[in-house]
Amino acid sequence: MAKKSRTKARDQQPTAGEVGPRQPCPCGSGKRYKACHGAAGGAPAPFVSRPFEGLPSECDIVAMRELVPAATAPLTLVDHPDRAVQLCTLLPMAAPAMVRDSGEIWLGLQVQHNFGDPARDLGAVLTKALDAEAGIVGLTDPPGEGPRLQDLVSGDRLAVTVHDGFEFWIGDVDEGDRAAMAAALEQANTAALPTARLTTVEAAYWTNVGSKEHLRWVMPEPEDRLLDALARLHAAGQDHLVDGSRFVGMFRAHGLLTPVWDLPVGTGPEPLEEPAERFAADLAEALAQTGDLSADERAARSGLANRQVTIR
Incomplete structure (x- = not known):
């Protein structure tokens, strides 16, 4: 019986890109997928993974x-x-x-x-x-x-x-x-935590959470391409912004990735403007590269992929 159950469980494993029945529903409801948008009879409305695509900004x-x-x-x-x-x-x-x-x-x-x-x-x-x-x-x-x-x-x-x-x-x-x-x-x-939007780049927001500061930057590129580019920059040591800053991971929300940096307390938004603009230029160059990732870049990509938190 145990062997049969394990075989059945293996057969029911989701393929790449699918959501398993016992996994959290990607709509953000907090329910398992089988009790929400994967329920028999369908959900109240189809789940849209990138709902704001096509809207201004x-x-x-x-x-x-x-x-x-x-x-x-x-x-x-x-x-x-x-x-x-x-x-x-x-x-x-x-x-x-x-x-x-x-x-x-x-x-x-x-x-x-x-x-x-x-x-x-x-x-x-x-x-x-x-x-x-x-x-x-x-x-x-x-x-x-x-x-x-x-x-x-x-x-x-x-x-x-x-x-x-x-x-x-x-x-x-x-x-x-x-x-x-x-x-x-x-x-x-x-x-309401103190927050400011950078002016030199799009959709990058500094915030002060008290014990530390963050930069959270929502980016529009497809996830796989963006991960490759970020991995290239990480392996090359080009993913820091200011002294003491550290690229710590990413949020995934509404079909987009949001890279997050930890910043030293007292940084503020103004000193981030020029480094963010420079990083955007470096990222554009990395996104334009089409060759295979090196071993170091593949390792960096694997580490980045493990530091993602899905919000919605």
Whole structure:
């Protein structure tokens, strides 16, 4: 019996690129795949591994959803170019969207629901908000068929503003109503780690977690090509940024890799600008190489692959 069970287990092992039934579901729900998007009868919606592909500043959107506490970026709508819409990391009560008294729409990225395709969720919420009165707009059921956020917005780049805290929540609120939000605002600000977006490269964010500082840099290249290039740089000793910095691994989120560096306390974002620009140039050269990896580079790649943490 034991031999039969082992044979059955071997037969059920996932092939490369597949998710095993007992592995965590890649949607980020925390459930096993067989109890979530691998359940019999299908999931509420197909899981999309790279949901923000095709959106302006895809890498920044991934960072705003997963890494950055407080940031905003205006969106331009295809069919409503004069309607003010603000993409936000987090809204009060993790609301999916809010229609302000002015008619401006705030669209939240860090939300509690997950129906398999965040871009379709965002599209559904935005569509509802366009016809809603002032107040909170949300999703209680899977969005079903409908436009994704990519279908509703135009442009090729977002102007991201990183905030020190969540005071932008009350920027358009009357003075008399601000007191009611004071407690929620204070609590949110306490959890917001100091963060800054570098200006010389795209989607690279410095943050201070107290005991150390990090640079987290969301990159758009396909995973295999990026790992090869990073391995080349690591083997050549070209993956450090400033004295005392160390390339420690990567996050994987929404189909993209986010390399992470540890930085000495007190570094701050400004000294990273020139080294990051230089690293981007070195990375571009490494990405252009097509030859086989050397033995040292293969070993470096294996080590990097083992230092990945999947967020979504």
